[in-house]
Amino acid sequence: xxxxxxxxIAHGRSxxxxxAANIGIIAYDQKGYEILEKHLTAEKVKxxxxxxxxxKVERYEMPNIRALNxxxxxxxxxxxxxxxxxxxxxxxxxxxLLRMELEI
Amino acid sequence: MKEKIRIASGQGFWGDLIxxxxxxxxxxxxxxxxxxxxxxxxxxxxxKQKNKDPKLGYATDLIDLMxxxxxxxxxxxxxxxxxxxGVNPVDCANAIREIAxxxxxxxxxxxxxxxxxxxxxxxxxxSKGCLLNNMETGESIEIIKDKLLSANVYFGSFPVxxxxxxxxxxxxxxxxxxTGLTLAPxxxxxxxxxNDYNLLAAGTVAGHILECGAQASGGNFLxxxxxxxxxxxxxFPIAEAYPNGEVIITKHPNTGGxxxxxxVAEQLVYEIGNPEEYITPDCVADFTSIKLEEIGxxxxxxxxxxxxxxxxxxxxxxxxxxxxxxxxxxxxxxPQALTKAKKADQILRKRxxxxxxxxEEIRSEYLGFNATHENLSPQLDEDKINEIVLRFxxxxxxxxAVNRFGQEIAPLILTGPPSVTGFxxxxxxxxxxxxxxxxxxxxxxxxxxxxxxxxx
Numbered sequence: 330x331x332x333x334x335x336x337x338i339a340h341g342r343s344x345x346x347x348x349a350a351n352i353g354i355i356a357y358d359q360k361g362y363e364i365l366e367k368h369l370t371a372e373k374v375k376x377x378x379x380x381x382x383x384x385k386v387e388r389y390e391m392p393n394i395r396a397l398n399x400x401x402x403x404x405x406x407x408x409x410x411x412x413x414x415x416x417x418x419x420x421x422x423x424x425x426l427l428r429m430e431l432e433i
Numbered sequence: 434m435k436e437k438i439r440i441a442s443g444q445g446f447w448g449d450l451i452x453x454x455x456x457x458x459x460x461x462x463x464x465x466x467x468x469x470x471x472x473x474x475x476x477x478x479x480x481k482q483k484n485k486d487p488k489l490g491y492a493t494d495l496i497d498l499m500x501x502x503x504x505x506x507x508x509x510x511x512x513x514x515x516x517x518x519g520v521n522p523v524d525c526a527n528a529i530r531e532i533a534x535x536x537x538x539x540x541x542x543x544x545x546x547x548x549x550x551x552x553x554x555x556x557x558x559x560s561k562g563c564l565l566n567n568m569e570t571g572e573s574i575e576i577i578k579d580k581l582l583s584a585n586v587y588f589g590s591f592p593v594x595x596x597x598x599x600x601x602x603x604x605x606x607x608x609x610x611x612t613g614l615t616l617a618p619x620x621x622x623x624x625x626x627x628n629d630y631n632l633l634a635a636g637t638v639a640g641h642i643l644e645c646g647a648q649a650s651g652g653n654f655l656x657x658x659x660x661x662x663x664x665x666x667x668x669f670p671i672a673e674a675y676p677n678g679e680v681i682i683t684k685h686p687n688t689g690g691x692x693x694x695x696x697v698a699e700q701l702v703y704e705i706g707n708p709e710e711y712i713t714p715d716c717v718a719d720f721t722s723i724k725l726e727e728i729g730x731x732x733x734x735x736x737x738x739x740x741x742x743x744x745x746x747x748x749x750x751x752x753x754x755x756x757x758x759x760x761x762x763x764x765x766x767x768p769q770a771l772t773k774a775k776k777a778d779q780i781l782r783k784r785x786x787x788x789x790x791x792x793e794e795i796r797s798e799y800l801g802f803n804a805t806h807e808n809l810s811p812q813l814d815e816d817k818i819n820e821i822v823l824r825f826x827x828x829x830x831x832x833x834a835v836n837r838f839g840q841e842i843a844p845l846i847l848t849g850p851p852s853v854t855g856f857x858x859x860x861x862x863x864x865x866x867x868x869x870x871x872x873x874x875x876x877x878x879x880x881x882x883x884x885x886x887x888x889x
Contacts, residue, residue, distance in 0.1 A: 340656035340695065342648075344704040347569060347869065353702020355695070357656075380808045391708050391721050394698045398708055406796070410474055410867045413758060413796040413826035421805040423655055428809055 336427035338364060343423035346400070348408035349384070350419030352426050355396040362395035368431045374399050377429050378422075399426075435464075438622050440615055440639070440672045443468040445646025447475055447492050447517075453646065453669045454498055458505050461685035463671060464622075466506065467614040469644050470495065470517040476608065477752035477867045479519035480552070480583040490521030491528075491605075499532050507538045507602065514593055514614050518605040520550055520583060523884065526605045530886050541888040544601030546592040548881045549608040551749065551874075552584040558878055565749060565872040577870060580753040586874060587748045589714030590636070591627065592881035593617035599885055608750065612640030612713050615672060623676040627715075634718035634740025635678035637711070642682055642700050642735070643670050649682060649700040650731075651690030656699070663689025668731075679736045681728070692731040701725075714748075714876075717741040746873040755868035756793065757835040758828040761842035762800070764855030766820045771813055773850035774799055774823040780849050781825060784841055792829040792838075800824055822855065828866060835863040 338361035341354040354369065356362035371388040378386075384402025391398060405419050406412035416422070441463040443454030447470040457466055470492040483490030495517040506513055518525040526543045533541045551558060555578070559565065565574040585608035594617050596604045604617075616636035619625060625632045642649045649670040651661040668688025673681040682692050690696075701720060705711060708720035722739035765773040778797045785795070800822035803810040827838045839861040846853050 340654075340699065342653070342655060342699040342703050346704060346706060347871070351702070351704055351706065353699070353705070355656075355698050355702065357695075377809070387707075389706075389708050391702070393721055393723055394694075394701060394725060396698060396702055398702055398705060400706055406794075407868075409869050410758075410864075411755060411828070413760070413794055413828055415798050415800065415804040415824055420653075425806040425809050427655075428806070 330432050332430050332432055335369070335429045335431060339427065341423040341427065343419050343421070345405055345408055345418040348403055348405050350401045350404045350422050352399045352401065352423050353396055354399070354423070354426060355394060359395065362392065364431065364433055365397050366390065368433055369397055371399065373429070374426065377426065378404070434624065434676060435622050437673055437675050438464040438618060440465040440467055440618055440643070440674060442643035442646050442669045442671070444470060445644065445648060446470070446472055447494065449646050451494065451498070455501055456685070456688070457669055458502050458509065458511055460688060463511055465618045466511055466513045467643065468515040468517060469611040469614060470515060471519065471608060473750055473869050474752065474867055476520060476585055476750065477582040479521070483520050488524050491519040491525035492517035495525065496528050496532070499529050503529070503532055503538060504536050507541060512597070512602055512618070514604045514617060516606045516609045516614060518545065518607050520607060522547065522605045522607050526886050529603060529605065530888060533888055539888060541603070542601045543603045543605065543886045544596035544599060545884040545886070546588065546596060546604065546606035546609060546881055547884060548879060549586045549588050551586055551879065552581065555584060558874065561878055563874050563878055565751070565874065568871045568873055574751070574870065574872065577753040580755065582752045582754055582867060584749060584751040586879050587714060587750060588881050589613040590617040590620055591715065592883065594620045596883050597621040599883060601885065610713055611644035612637045613715060615640030615643050616715060619674045628742070630716050630740035630742060631738060632678045633716040635680060635738040636674065637713050637716060637718045637740070638720070638723055638735060638738050639672040639674060639680040641711070642697060643672055645700060645703060646670070647690060648703065649697055650684050650692050651696050654696050654699060656695045661691050665689060678738060679734060682733045682735060683731055692733055694725050694727050694733060697725055697733045697735070712744060714743060716743050745876055747876055747879060749872040749874050751870035751872065752867050753870060755866045756828060756830040757832045757863040758826060758866050759835050759839050759861040759863050760824065760826040761839065761861040762822050762824045762855065763842065763845060763853055764820055764822050765850065766852040767818065769815055770818055770821040771799060771802055771815055773852070774821045776850045777823055777845050778825065781841060781845060785838060788837060790834040790837055791831060792827045792834065794828045796826045798824045832863050839863070
């Protein structure tokens with residue numbers, strides 16, 4: 330077992346879909362994608378964003394571009410102009426997910 | 434048929450780099466310039482402008498831009514497609530026509546796509562059995578109908594294709610999908626049919642890559658961003674499209690930024706849901722079928738895209754007025770910057786409580802500590818932090834309460850913790866909160882119309 334931080338093997342981008350945030354995480358290589366696919370589960374992402382994401386987390390696989398896409402429901406404080414959050418559109422959440430440490 | 438066409442992205446949103454479209458038409462060869470100006474909230478802003486002045490309601494930036502580029506684009510034969518018409522595409526097109534007249538441009542056809550604005554036809558639509566319930570919550574639109582600011586149908590590419598078939602050099606639309614703006618010239622030039630789903634999906638994917646401007650060519654790139662060269666003169670993306678649906682994403686030479694597997698992949702995952710079902714009015718594209726291949730410097734081939742038939746519905750985007758909000762901030766310096774900011778937050782909350790002001794939400798954030806990553810932020814060594822910005826916001830239905838909150842920020846400077854600054858620009862004023870209401874409408878209930886303004 331070894332510990333890695335997600336940012337060592339992946340990059341990504343996040344944005345808003347109403348009150349949900351989407352976070353796309355892209356591995357730099359195939360080996361990295363295999364780690365993502367195996368270890369970066371919806372449950373782990375939900376736990377990582379405890380207190381931030383108040384809804385369910387859905388995970389979608391995009392092996393064609395070595396990516397996983399996560400939808401985090403009920404996350405942006407109402408979304409759009411309703412949200413009082415400084416990051417109302419979830420633009421920095423991809424970076425927040427890259428903080429995660431994985432035991433592999 | 435042309436063997437390829439080059440479609441250039443000129444704007445990723447209203448407020449993007451003003452010079453980007455100018456460089457797209459001057460720094461190299463392109464056939465089409467497409468510009469997306471409309472975010473969901475933009476329609477409500479434009480509707481408000483039109484309510485005040487019936488001649489407004491479109492992206493006025495577009496007019497200044499056209500003064501600069503129309504003489505060049507018409508000389509070079511570049512066609513321009515934009516959704517900057519907002520809620521008043523006819524007056525937008527008239528203003529552009531006027532620019533053409535002033536510049537002595539002859540033989541110009543400006544087409545307008547109409548019919549997306551259904552705000553004044555809601556009763557008629559609902560009487561036909563389409564109840565426009567909120568597609569996320571299922572609630573009836575009746576509960577917000579009296580607060581409605583705008584209601585627009587998202588049209589796809591085919592109304593734009595029809596405008597091009599009628600000879601348009603410039604196509605001005607209201608709420609057309611961002612992807613449709615890019616797909617339309619491919620359908621028109623290559624004769625794609627409305628059931629060529631793989632081809633329509635290929636053009637849709639190209640549209641998704643182009644729709645946020647330089648976000649596909651090195652901007653906001655979270656990979657090795659420090660190695661991106663010359664952000665200052667970043668080149669916006671160009672889709673070089675071929676009749677078989679293959680598209681090469683590139684940019685003009687001698688511009689900054691980068692087009693690589695990584696920069697394009699980041700844009701592909703931006704604001705998507707289920708990647709197997711990217712739904713547009715034109716088709717349902719499968720983003721898990723897309724193949725990307727770097728085939729040269731700043732050239733990425735996008736191919737193998739699969740698509741499925743379109744749904745029977747258009748998406749409707751409504752916006753409505755939902756109360757007021759205000760935000761104020763104060764900056765606290767070392768020593769104990771965070772402790773001071775947190776104390777100020779407590780004082781402010783106590784004062785609002787004493788005033789018995791009612792809000793739906795009160796939120797405080799500490800910029801420099803936790804505003805972006807909230808409870809994921811690491812513990813702070815206060816002695817090493819020079820300043821913290823307290824950002825304090827409220828939202829509620831009572832405009833007077835929100836306004837009263839705005840009067841409570843500045844007093845903290847003389848009545849709270851020390852070494853505080855950064856209060857400039859006056860008291861925060863109540864801002865209208867615009868909420869968004871997504872719904873579906875059967876396609877047969879709305880008819881896109883084309884109007885041509887011709888200069889001979």
